[in-house]
Amino acid sequence: LAGAREIVDDLVGDRAAEWDRSGLIPGDVLRALAARGLLCAEVPEASGGLGASSAANGEFTAYVGSRCSSLRSVMTSQGMAAWTIQRLGNPRQHAEYLPELAAGRLAAVAFSEPEAGSDLSAMSTTIEPDGDTVVVRGQKVWTTAAHYADMIVVVGRYGSGAAAVVVPASAPGVTVTRVPRPSGCRAAGHADVRLDGVRLPAGAVLGGGQPLMLLVTTALAYGRMSVAWGCVGILRACLDAARQHARTRRQFGKPLAQHQLVGRHLANLLTGEQIATRMCEHASRCWDSGSPDMVVASVLAKQVSAVQAAQGAAAAVQILGSAAAHEGHVVERAYRDAKLMELIEGSTEICQLILSDHAMSMPA
Ligand code: FAD
Secondary structure: OOOHHHHHHHHHOOOHHHHHHHOOOOHHHHHHHHHOOHHHOOOOHHHOOOOOOHHHHHHHHHHHHHHOHHHHHHHHHHHHHHHHHHHHOOHHHHHHHHHHHHOOOOEEEEOOEOOEOOOHHHOOOEEEEEOOEEEEEEEEEEEOOOOOOOEEEEEEEEOOEEEEEEEEOOOOOEEEEEOOOOOOOOOOOOEEEEEEEEEEEHHHEEEEEEOHHHHHHHHHHHHHHHHHHHHHHHHHHHHHHHHHHHHHOEEOOEEHHHOHHHHHHHHHHHHHHHHHHHHHHHHHHHHHHOOOOHHHHHHHHHHHHHHHHHHHHHHHHHHHHHHHOOOOOHHHHHHHHHHHHOOOOOOHHHHHHHHHHHHHHOOO
């Protein structure tokens, strides 16, 4: 990923606040990053990708997250789509889809439905075989990046199990409707996706017949890693802004940093950033070594990083006071963006339930 940060600096510049206000990342920015393979950098070189390790891509994800959580969210969706295809697809599907994703086509992943949020087992979207085609029917909600996507990886019921299916956004029967004015990650292109009898070749089905929750866990594992590293980026951006402000803003005759109660906020922010970083590094090591602990490590990393990011962003707002009370300020955006990270990819409570089950399954 040599030179990747410079490319991001060049393309993002100081425009993240403007994108947050307008709710749009310019298409040329997304295409420029996607065409270099940077939105899904872990796609193997053999499939036309950059073949980055989870650790290297994680640090890059944190960097993007420190600049713009909306862009990082689009990156999470692209990476999760690629990972789902890599894990569930056959060699023909790898050869068809992965080089496209590494070369600039944009993708989103749709699980959630009006009645299936935390409880994805309530999913009702169907993928029905019909000769050498399949027909997809259902309603997805809150699909990150769907507004920008060329293809949407849709998860649904398939026979007695489940499958994912690669749906071109332009296919007849697909309707993409933007979520109006999201509270955070406002330029991430969240949209609801209606699928009215969308007919596709049977070759678009990935992993047909797997148990639904196994399939969901596979896809979400990547999303959790990416969100966790993105939260590290939020913490780093907040720490930088808070440090700079506490050094220069003077009240009661001295810099804010020299007031002990402000120092406590700074210490907590640093602690949060370090804890989140260590959890993400551990999870990426598990990921890169193919450890069986990988899934639990990704849940732990997401859980810890999202909670720390929400708390750290709130502390940063407190340190900056009215200086951060402007729409679009880096810390104000972080505060809104971080809270959403506690809801997605398994909310804080759902991650806690998974971790509690894991704790109970450990040998005495
Ligand atoms: P609910 O499931 O209704 O939960 C509401 C609250 O109840 C939460 O706090 C939850 O933790 C708690 N709760 C629920 N069940 C339990 C339980 N058993 N025990 C304890 N507490 C519980 N979906 C996609 O498919 N693709 C995407 O790209 C995507 N991107 C998103 C981006 C954003 C910014 C947001 C806000 C959502 C996105 N979603 C996406 C949807 C997201 O996955 C869901 O919002 C999430 O799964 C939670 O579902 P819900 O909002 O319906 O909340």
